[in-house]
Amino acid sequence: xxxxxxxxxxxxxxxxxxxxxxxxxxxxxxxxxxxxxxxxxxxxxxxxxxxxxxxxxxxxxxxxxxxxxxxxxxxxxxxxxxxxxxxxxxxxxxxxxxxxxxxxxxxxxxxxxxxxxxxxxxxxxxxxxxxxxxxxxxxxxxxx
Amino acid sequence: xxxxxxxxxxxxxxxxxxxxxxxxxxxxxxxxxxxxxxxxxxxxxxxxxxxxxxxxxxxxxxxxxxxxxxxxxxxxxxxxxxxxxxxxxxxxxxxxxxxxxxxxxxxxxxxxxxxxxxxxxxxxxxxxxxxxxxxxxxxxxxxx
Numbered sequence: 001x002x003x004x005x006x007x008x009x010x011x012x013x014x015x016x017x018x019x020x021x022x023x024x025x026x027x028x029x030x031x032x033x034x035x036x037x038x039x040x041x042x043x044x045x046x047x048x049x050x051x052x053x054x055x056x057x058x059x060x061x062x063x064x065x066x067x068x069x070x071x072x073x074x075x076x077x078x079x080x081x082x083x084x085x086x087x088x089x090x091x092x093x094x095x096x097x098x099x100x101x102x103x104x105x106x107x108x109x110x111x112x113x114x115x116x117x118x119x120x121x122x123x124x125x126x127x128x129x130x131x132x133x134x135x136x137x138x139x140x141x142x143x144x
Numbered sequence: 145x146x147x148x149x150x151x152x153x154x155x156x157x158x159x160x161x162x163x164x165x166x167x168x169x170x171x172x173x174x175x176x177x178x179x180x181x182x183x184x185x186x187x188x189x190x191x192x193x194x195x196x197x198x199x200x201x202x203x204x205x206x207x208x209x210x211x212x213x214x215x216x217x218x219x220x221x222x223x224x225x226x227x228x229x230x231x232x233x234x235x236x237x238x239x240x241x242x243x244x245x246x247x248x249x250x251x252x253x254x255x256x257x258x259x260x261x262x263x264x265x266x267x268x269x270x271x272x273x274x275x276x277x278x279x280x281x282x283x284x285x286x287x288x
């Protein structure tokens with residue numbers, strides 16, 4: 001398996017409502033056959049029905065309150081940008097699960113959950129290089 | 145918020161065991177302070193403790209069997225490659241939740257869950273251009 005991910009698909013309860021949050025955060029895509037596709041770099045971010053995605057993946061449908069074992073992170077270029085994005089998210093209907101604060105690695109970050117409970121971290125991490133195009137590079141930790 | 149994701153972090157029960165599965169699938173990274181970082185294009189794929197990630201995100205820890213409302217997709221260049229990756233995943237300890245089959249959009253795909261229940265789709269989708277470097281481009285559906 002080559003070292004890449006092609007799509008990230010979130011199961012959502014109400015497509016228009018879910019899309020609305022990401023639109024308010026500044027993300028724009030296309031809706032096709034009950035599915036929203038948003039191009040993010042070389043990856044597609046997808047919003048699809050909770051029921052449809054569960055069925056497509058062959059898993060029993062189940063509400064999953066609380067922690068789901070995954071987070072999506074959006075890194076920014078300054079602490080101020082962390083505060084700005086979290087404020088925008090809150091005003092767009094997201095729930096702040098952890099207010100922005102200094103992190104153990106010398107950064108600054110906070111978390112929110114979107115309208116369907118998907119967890120997002122907004123972080124400023126001086127140790128992870130952020131390119132002009134927004135892509136990040138994992139540092140060479142000299143580890144294996 | 146710029147249109148991008150920086151990191152995708154999976155909560156895992158046993159870091160070495162979880163990493164072992166992805167190594168067997170051909171993904172290699174670095175372990176630093178109880179965290180595995182794997183560079184995938186301009187994104188970092190991260191394995192971290194289930195408990196640590198729940199706490200870091202400010203969410204109550206909770207086992208989440210069944211569907212979690214998210215899937216990660218790895219698109220390949222042929223139907224044969226779908227079968228090959230699923231076979232490798234199964235032999236590496238993953239659970240096939242949906243065997244490979246033709247899809248409604250004219251492709252071919254199957255799903256597995258990894259050792260911590262995270263859902264992966266392996267797909268061949270002739271309608272989504274796959275570049276030489278593995279990045280995908282969402283077609284222009286003429287939709288809004």
